[in-house]
Amino acid sequence: GESVGLHLPTLSVQEGDNSIINCAYSNSASDYFIWYKQESGKGPQFIIDIRSNMDKRQGQRVTVLLNKTVKHLSLQIAATQPGDSAVYFCAEMEFGGADGLTFGKGTHLIIQP
Amino acid sequence: GAGVSQSPRYKVAKRGQDVALRCDPISGHVSLFWYQQALGQGPEFLTYFQNEAQLDKSGLPSDRFFAERPEGSVSTLKIQRTQQEDSAVYLCASSVGAGGLEQYFGPGTRLTVT
Secondary structure: OOOEEOOOOEEEEEOOOOEEEEEEEOOOOOOEEEEEEEOOOOOOEEEEEEEOOOOEEEOOOEEEEEEOOOOEEEEEEOOOOHHHOEEEEEEEEOOOOOOOOEEOOOEEEEEEO | OOOOEEEOOEEEEOOOOOEEEEEEOOOOOOEEEEEEEOOOOOOEEEEEEEOOEEEEOOOOOOOOEEEEOOOOOOEEEEEOOOOHHHOEEEEEEEEOOOOOOOOEEOOOEEEEEO
């Protein structure tokens, strides 16, 4: 079946550097994408979303890029801080399709001091 | 403001017992979702409510799983005759409108079936 997946299970970056977390999706009909941050023992925390009619969206210290041609989504975190350590999930939804989000397996972001 | 809350945070059940998990969504949110998250995996969709109507229950893994939202606010996920494979974190999410954009999650209930 179609699914959303991630290229790397673990990403280690130096504090202060920029982080880029990647996500590949296979459902070409997906209309909406979200990035979530999940810390141990907590529920997923909404970071940023993007619709399929856009290719870039910026938030506070974060940017999401969408490349529909190659079905690729990325999350860029500027000036990574220790508090950014968490598992990051991308999720997708097709409007008019199944009602829930389809999540990937997650990337564990580790911040080195 | 208050976010999504879930109770209990932890539940241990013996195999064969029934459990009930509660979700209090953000006030005024129309849509409510239940997800199941196995250890080390992403959440998987179980069911969706728009107000009190259960519009999608395609993700419920068996007829032992039942969810309700009778007054369009609080929701309960019930699992009958629990099995070990039901052990997981059960997450609830809500969104302000219909359709599921910008879903905000609660902290989850960790269910352990022994």
